[in-house]
Amino acid sequence: MTAQAISLRPAVSGPVQPRFTFAKVALIAGAALLALLWLVPLLWALDTSLKPEPETTRTPITWFPIDPTSAAYRSVLEQGSILRWFLNSTIVAVLVTALTLLVSVLAAYGFSRTTFPGRKVLFGLLVAGILVPPQVLIVPLFAEMTTLRLVDTYWGVVLPQVVAPVMVFVLKKFFDGVPRDYEDAARVDGANRLRIVWSVMVPMSRPILGAVAIFTFIGAWNNFLWPFIVTTDPSMMTIPVGLANVQGSYGLRYAQIMASAVLGGLPLLIIYGLFQRHVIRGVGDAGVKG
């Protein structure tokens, strides 16, 4: 299909060739300029982090470090707390992703393929739950966490994030479209329903599960508001919460502030670079999560 399109184009656009090329060059230049504009803040942060402290406050500004140094990174890492926040973020994001997938797949299968009394009412409740923004729950949820003694614990950070009715809704819609023949075949072979979920539904929905996993992971890693509220002990903070205090504690040492920003952003940029194709397809297929 694409090959056809390419072979058609030169023949048709032949007569207007010169204007077409000019427009095309202009578009490419515009696209590249816009991309550069979007990369400048990231590059500026990297640039600043490699300068010696005194150079960061020089006027007029210097575009490239005259005397590049990794001193800022060394002092940030020596302080140590950022490593602890990395660990916390990893634990939280992995737990949230794994539990969300497990719980949501089972629930989606239950709502899509089984019947039990009250199923419709419960699904209606789930759909209503999509409308509740997590932001309006922070106050009662914190009160609840205090009662449950989950403040400043991993479970306190993790469990509310596992409740993702949108994910169940999207997966249920997807399961609805999976033909029942595969399941019936597996059932004839003696598989029980849990077995069917694992060896029929999960393999058949691998792309959408991948999208759900990546977005849940990014969302959990980046979540600021809830971890900010439920953690007060610096040793329990995640990267986004811990870094929020960096500005105050480093004072005016901009190289160090930018070094911690670079360190805090790098893991996700790497993950995104590796999984870019899945992320992009995921937004198209299931990314609409409000």
Added chain:
Amino acid sequence: MAVQTSPRTPTGSSSTSTASPRTPTGQPWTEKWGGLLFVAPFLVLFGFFLLWPTLSGLWNSFFNKSLAGVGGEFLGLANWREVFHDPAVWSSLKNTLVFTAMSTPPLVLTALVMALLANRTGVFGWFLRFAYFAPFVLPATVVTLIWVWIYQPGFGLVNGLLTSAGFAEIDWLNTENRAMLAVVITTVWWTVGFNFLLYLAALQGIPEHLYEAAAIDGAGDRQKLFRITLPLLSRTTGLIVVLQLVASLKIFDQIYLMTVGGPNFSTRPIIQYIYESGFTSYRIGYASAISYLFFVVIVIVSIAQFKLFSGRKEDLR
């Protein structure tokens, strides 16, 4: 914990028809109720961490409950009456709406332009997609650390460029009429990538043969854009606008991290006022009442989203 309520072993649920007790109709017990086991883990968590706080928030809004104390006295509608007469509620709601009105148009239009520019394959397309979407994967704090430094008076990037071009320096985040604009610019940079990808998916769903047919009829690139591409993107645009409205109304992270609602509360969004009422003034009941006011606003916009959401699949394919 709750997850283990569903049987994990193969023997757990397979030998159903013979071993299980039967319901009066003769149906095996697991046939009738077994499905509930699949949804049970989700429902338990849903009940604990979504349904319960939603209901207890409503309940608390009628009480003079504080974070430390237990119980609290019944106030009836006093919290609610106070919400409607509290100027801080209305000014922070206004700030939220101003942010939404300022951020939505550029977030939709920039995304459209980016998608039209990046809708190509090859290394250059890959580079464009990476550059436009990369900021979206960063945590709010990383984004705001970078932008506070960019806006820094004296030696920040923006003011450095302004002064070297002969303009006066602006203390962006501490000037009343500039702070919100600064936050909006940061937000567009940070989150436009998501809308960009939605547009890109929609663009790639437009069948190639439409363009081929138009080319045979002698249509130029401009005609293709205005007669085919943009009309076919109109439903996607509607969806993106509504999603963006809901997302923008939930503004808190960037503003709290960049200006803490200042200067002089001129950027404080409603969620920050909820946060302050609950965790600085320790007024759980009052904070819950404001939360519910905000909830109503979100629900009204979300219902519109839902109506579009149901027709989305056909649109993108």
